[in-house]
Amino acid sequence: MAKPESSLHHELLGRxxxxxxxxxxxxxSQVAARMGSHQSVVARFEKGTRHLDVVEFVLAARAVxxxxxxxxxxxxxxxxxxxxxxxxxGDDQSPVDDPRPPxxxxxx
Numbered sequence: 001m002a003k004p005e006s007s008l009h010h011e012l013l014g015r016x017x018x019x020x021x022x023x024x025x026x027x028x029s030q031v032a033a034r035m036g037s038h039q040s041v042v043a044r045f046e047k048g049t050r051h052l053d054v055v056e057f058v059l060a061a062r063a064v065x066x067x068x069x070x071x072x073x074x075x076x077x078x079x080x081x082x083x084x085x086x087x088x089x090g091d092d093q094s095p096v097d098d099p100r101p102p103x104x105x106x107x108x
Contacts, residue, residue, distance in 0.1 A: 011048030012078055013057075016071060018046040020064040034063035 021031055028042040035042070035056070044050035045060065052060060061068040 007048060009075075009079055010045075010051055013052070013075055014046040014048040016074060016078070017060055017064055020061075020066045020071075021046075024065050026064060031060070031063045035059045 021028070027039075028046070029039045032039045032042045036059070037056075041050060042060075045052050045056075058068045061071045
């Protein structure tokens with residue numbers, strides 16, 4: 001049986017956080033300490049088996065040294081890559097056809 005799409009998205013988020021942690025040569029224990037949490041929590045969210053609420057997400061992103069906003073943008077690009085119709089245009093879909101909410105560069 002295939003995994004639900006939401007589980008795949010949580011696994012993707014975990015992979016992005018793990019990659020950022022490894023780039024900075026941090027251990028799961030160090031990240032957990034920065035978050036005020038436990039190593040097992042970090043291990044579970046890196047695997048995608050533990051879902052982060054928004055506050056934990058911000059803490060995790062900052063603990064691995066990445067901007068939460070930039071991480072969300074990267075996650076969205078990975079979750080919803082531009083449609084490629086084979087014509088080489090890439091992102092020719094009109095906003096009306098796009099089921100995603102409009103992206104903004106600022107969060108105010």
